[in-house]
Amino acid sequence: MSGTPRARVLLTAAVVAIGLAAPPPPSVxxxxxARIRGHVRFAGPPNRRPxxxxxxxxxxxxxxxxxxxxxxxxxxxxxxxxxxxxxxRAAMRQEGEAFVPAVLPITAGSxxxxxxxxxxxxxxxxxxxGASFDLGRYPQGQSRSRVFETPGLVxxxxxxxxxxxxxxxxxxxxYFTKPAADGTFSIDNVPPGRYDLAAWHERVxxxxxxxxxxxxxxxxxxxxxxxxxx
Amino acid sequence: MxxxxxxxxxxxxxxxxxxxxxxxxVLGAVFVAITLDTRQRVxxxxxxxxxxxxxxxxxxxxxxxxxxSLQAAMLADSPTLKAALDTYxxxxxxxxxxxxxxxxxxxxxxxxxxxARFDVDALVVTDPGGRLxxxxxxxxxxxxxxxxIRVDPEDAGEEAVVRRGRTAYRVFDVPIALGEDVxxxxxxxxxxxDRHAAELAELSNAQVAIVIGSRVVxxxxxxxxxxxxxxxxxxxxxxxxxxxxxxxxxxxRVFTVxxxxxxxxxxxxxxxxxxxxxxxxxxxxxxxxALVLAVAGSLWLAQSVARPIDALSHRLDRMAAAQRFxxxxxxxxxxxxxxxLARTANALMKxxxxxxxxxxxxxxxxxxALAAALDARDxxxxxxxxxxxxxxxxAGRALNLPDEDIEVLRxxxxxxxxxxxxxxxxxxxxxxxxxxxxxxxxxxxPIVGAHILKQVPHLAPHIPVVELHHERPDGRGYPYGxxxxxxxxxxxxxxxxxxxxxxxxxxxxRSAQPVQSAIAELWRHxxxxxxxxxxxxxxxxxxxxxxxxxxxAWREPDAHAPAPSLLRAVGGxxx
Numbered sequence: 001m002s003g004t005p006r007a008r009v010l011l012t013a014a015v016v017a018i019g020l021a022a023p024p025p026p027s028v029x030x031x032x033x034a035r036i037r038g039h040v041r042f043a044g045p046p047n048r049r050p051x052x053x054x055x056x057x058x059x060x061x062x063x064x065x066x067x068x069x070x071x072x073x074x075x076x077x078x079x080x081x082x083x084x085x086x087x088x089r090a091a092m093r094q095e096g097e098a099f100v101p102a103v104l105p106i107t108a109g110s111x112x113x114x115x116x117x118x119x120x121x122x123x124x125x126x127x128x129x130g131a132s133f134d135l136g137r138y139p140q141g142q143s144r145s146r147v148f149e150t151p152g153l154v155x156x157x158x159x160x161x162x163x164x165x166x167x168x169x170x171x172x173x174x175y176f177t178k179p180a181a182d183g184t185f186s187i188d189n190v191p192p193g194r195y196d197l198a199a200w201h202e203r204v205x206x207x208x209x210x211x212x213x214x215x216x217x218x219x220x221x222x223x224x225x226x227x228x229x230x
Numbered sequence: 231m232x233x234x235x236x237x238x239x240x241x242x243x244x245x246x247x248x249x250x251x252x253x254x255x256v257l258g259a260v261f262v263a264i265t266l267d268t269r270q271r272v273x274x275x276x277x278x279x280x281x282x283x284x285x286x287x288x289x290x291x292x293x294x295x296x297x298x299s300l301q302a303a304m305l306a307d308s309p310t311l312k313a314a315l316d317t318y319x320x321x322x323x324x325x326x327x328x329x330x331x332x333x334x335x336x337x338x339x340x341x342x343x344x345x346a347r348f349d350v351d352a353l354v355v356t357d358p359g360g361r362l363x364x365x366x367x368x369x370x371x372x373x374x375x376x377x378x379i380r381v382d383p384e385d386a387g388e389e390a391v392v393r394r395g396r397t398a399y400r401v402f403d404v405p406i407a408l409g410e411d412v413x414x415x416x417x418x419x420x421x422x423x424d425r426h427a428a429e430l431a432e433l434s435n436a437q438v439a440i441v442i443g444s445r446v447v448x449x450x451x452x453x454x455x456x457x458x459x460x461x462x463x464x465x466x467x468x469x470x471x472x473x474x475x476x477x478x479x480x481x482x483r484v485f486t487v488x489x490x491x492x493x494x495x496x497x498x499x500x501x502x503x504x505x506x507x508x509x510x511x512x513x514x515x516x517x518x519x520a521l522v523l524a525v526a527g528s529l530w531l532a533q534s535v536a537r538p539i540d541a542l543s544h545r546l547d548r549m550a551a552a553q554r555f556x557x558x559x560x561x562x563x564x565x566x567x568x569x570x571l572a573r574t575a576n577a578l579m580k581x582x583x584x585x586x587x588x589x590x591x592x593x594x595x596x597x598x599a600l601a602a603a604l605d606a607r608d609x610x611x612x613x614x615x616x617x618x619x620x621x622x623x624x625a626g627r628a629l630n631l632p633d634e635d636i637e638v639l640r641x642x643x644x645x646x647x648x649x650x651x652x653x654x655x656x657x658x659x660x661x662x663x664x665x666x667x668x669x670x671x672x673x674x675x676p677i678v679g680a681h682i683l684k685q686v687p688h689l690a691p692h693i694p695v696v697e698l699h700h701e702r703p704d705g706r707g708y709p710y711g712x713x714x715x716x717x718x719x720x721x722x723x724x725x726x727x728x729x730x731x732x733x734x735x736x737x738x739x740r741s742a743q744p745v746q747s748a749i750a751e752l753w754r755h756x757x758x759x760x761x762x763x764x765x766x767x768x769x770x771x772x773x774x775x776x777x778x779x780x781x782x783a784w785r786e787p788d789a790h791a792p793a794p795s796l797l798r799a800v801g802g803x804x805x
Contacts, residue, residue: 163408165313203411
C-alpha cells in the first residue's frame with residue numbers, strides 16, 4: 001500500500017497546521033476515530049433557474065461562473081453525536097467585493113473575523129435567526145469579529161454592496177469539511193458508528209449518503225450533487 | 231296661333247341663365263372634386279397621423295419599459311431587501327423558522343419604500359416560484375401575499391398581461407439577483423384601465439382603446455364609441471377605417487402586450503367636416519366672385535348684342551312708321567353678325583325699294599296713260615296735263631318749295647283732271663255752253679279723281695292736289711268751297727297753272743286767249759279766284775323761263791304738241 005508517503009504528507013500538513021493556527025491536536029481521538037474520505041461530484045445547480053432579464057420572457061442570459069460551485073459545498077456528518085467541540089477561530093475576508101470564503105462551516109462558539117481587505121469600506125450584517133447583528137462599516141485593514149453560539153445557518157451581507165453575501169454554517173460537532181476544488185474531501189476522527197453523511201449546498205440542497213465509520217479505518221464515498229433532478 | 235302665345239325671353243335673360251348655370255355647374259363640379267379630394271386627404275392624413283402616433287407610441291413604450299426596468303432594478307438593488315429575501319428563503323428551507331414573519335415584514339417595508347419612489351399601480355415581490363411575498367402601491371389589494379402569479383402562455387412576453395380579479399395588468403419584472411442567483415422577482419404592474427388609456431392618449435396624440443379578447447378594458451373614448459368598439463372587437467382592423475356609430479374612424483393597432491391590444495382611434499368624420507369647412511369658405515368667396523363675373527359678363531354680352539339689334543329694330547320701326555325705306559341702316563361695327571344683319575336688311579330694303587318704285591312707276595305710268603288718254607279724247611285738251619304739270623313745277627320752284635313738294639306737284643298736276651274720265655265725251659267735247667246738270671257733273675271730277683287715286687296707296691300725298699285744284703281763296707270754288715289757306719298750297723298752285731293753260735288753249739266753244747290777256751286775267755282775279763302770291767310767282771317765273779318750261783313740257787314723251795298760239799305767245803313774250 002501507499003500508506004507511508006501519505007502519512008508523511010499528513011504529518012507534514014499537521015506540522016504546518018500546528019505551526020500556523022496552533023489548534024489543539026485531537027491526537028487521542030485520532031487513534032480511535034475513523035476517516036471518511038470521498039469525492040463530491042457536482043453536476044451543476046440543476047434547480048438554479050436560468051438568469052433571465054425578465055421572468056416573463058423566454059430570453060436567457062448566460063450566467064457567468066467565477067468559482068466552481070463545489071467550493072460552496074459543505075460535507076458534514078449529519079447525525080453525529082453532539083459534543084462540545086473546541087471553538088475555532090475562522091476568518092471570512094471581504095475581498096474583491098465578495099465574502100471569501102463564501103461558505104464557512106464552523107463549530108458552535110467559534111469566533112469569525114471579518115477583515116476588510118479591499119481599499120474601501122465594507123459592512124457586515126445579518127438578519128438570520130441564529131445571529132442577527134450588524135458590525136457596522138469599517139475601512140481597509142480593520143477587522144471586526146463575532147462569536148456564533150447557535151448552531152444553524154447564518155447569512156451575512158454587506159450594506160454597501162448589495163450583491164455580497166456569505167454563508168456561515170454553525171454546527172454543533174466538528175465532523176465536517178469542505179471539498180477541494182477537485183471535489184475530494186476527508187473527515188478524520190469520526191467516532192465509529194453508522195451515520196448519514198451530507199453534502200450540502202445552499203441553493204442546490206443536500207445529498208445524503210449512509211456511511212459506516214469503523215475505528216482506524218478509512219471509508220471511501222462518492223457523493224453526487226444534486227441527488228434529485230427536478 | 232293660340233291666344234297665349236309664349237313670349238320668348240329676352241336675350242339678357244338667356245345669357246344670364248346660361249352663364250349662371252354654367253358657372254354653377256362648374257362650381258358644383260369643383261366643390262364635389264374638392265370635397266372628395268379633401269375627404270381623401272383627410273383620410274390619408276388621419277391614417278398618417280395614426281402611423282406617426284404608432285411610431286411615437288412604440289418608441290415611447292419601449293423606452294418606458296426599459297427605463298422603468300432599469301429604475302426598478304436600481305431601486306431593487308437594496309441590500310436590506312436582498313438580505314431579507316435571501317435570509318427568508320434560506321430559512322424557509324429549514325422548517326419552523328420563527329423569524330419568517332419578521333423577515334417578510336422587512337421585505338414589505340422595503341417594497342413600500344420602493345413604491346413610494348415609483349409612481350406605479352402595484353409593485354410586487356415574488357419568490358422565484360412566483361409566490362407573492364409582498365406588494366405595495368395603490369392597487370396592491372389586487373395582489374395579496376401568498377397568491378401565485380400565473381401568466382397565460384398568450385400573455386407572456388417581455389411584458390405580460392396578468393389578470394387579477396376584474397382588472398388586467400400589464401406587468402414587467404426585474405429579477406432581484408444576488409450574485410448569480412435570482413432570489414426574487416420585482417414586478418411592476420400597471421392596470422389596463424381608462425386612466426392608463428387616457429395617459430397613453432395624451433402621449434400619442436390620438437384616442438386609445440385597450441382591448442383584451444372581446445372586452446374593452448380601458449379607453450379614452452366616449453362611452454358610445456367604446457361600446458361600438460366592444461360590439462365589434464373582432465372586426466377591428468390592424469390598420470384601416472371602421473364605422474362606429476355610423477361615423478367613420480381610422481383605427482390602427484399600435485401595440486400589443488400579450489393578448490392586450492392597444493388601438494389608436496381617430497375620428498375621420500370630425501376631421502373631415504372641419505377640413506371641408508375650411509375648404510368651403512374660400513370656395514364660397516370664389517363662387518360669389520365667379521357669379522358676379524358671370525352676371526357682369528352676360529350683361530355686357532347681352533348688351534353688346536342686344537343694343538345694336540335694338541337700335542336696328544328701333545330704326546326699322548321708325549322707318550316702317552314713316553313708310554320710308556330709302557335710308558340704309560347704319561353698319562355699327564359692334565359685331566360681324568349684327569353688321570351682316572344690317573347689310574342684309576339694307577339689301578332687302580334696297581330691293582324692296584326697287585320693287586316699290588317699279589310698282590309705283592307702273593302705277594304712275596298707268597295713271598299717266600289714263601291722263602294721256604283723257605287728254606287725247608279732246609283735241610283741245612291735248613297736252614294739257616303735261617303743261618299744267620310743267621307750269622306747276624315752275625311756280626313751285628319760284629316759291630322755293632322743297633324737292634318732295636315739287637315731286638308731288640309734278641305728278642299731282644299731271645293727274646289733276648283724271649276724274650274727268652267719268653265724264654262722257656258728249657259733255658266734255660260739247661261745243662255749246664253746258665247745262666247746269668252737265669256743269670254739276672263736270673264739278674264732280676276732282677272728287678272722282680281723288681277716289682281713283684285712293685286706290686293707289688302711295689299716291690296719297692297727291693290726292694289733295696287732285697281733289698282741291700278747283701277751290702278758290704274766296705270760297706267760291708268747288709267741290710267744297712274751301713277758303714284761302716284751307717286749300718293746300720300745292721292745290722292752289724295747280725289751280726293757277728290749270729287756269730292759265732286753259733285760257734291759253736283753244737276750246738271747242740272758244741278760241742285761245744293771248745298770253746298777255748291770260749296773265750292780265752290772272753292778275754285781275756288774284757286774291758279772289760287765285761292766290762295772289764302764287765299768281766305773282768307764276769307770272770314772274772313764266773316771264774323768266776316760260777319758253778324753256780314749255781319746251782321741256784314739249785319734250786315729255788307723253789306730251790302733245792302745244793297749241794301753236796301758246797308757242798307763238800311765248801315766242802312773242804320772249805321777243
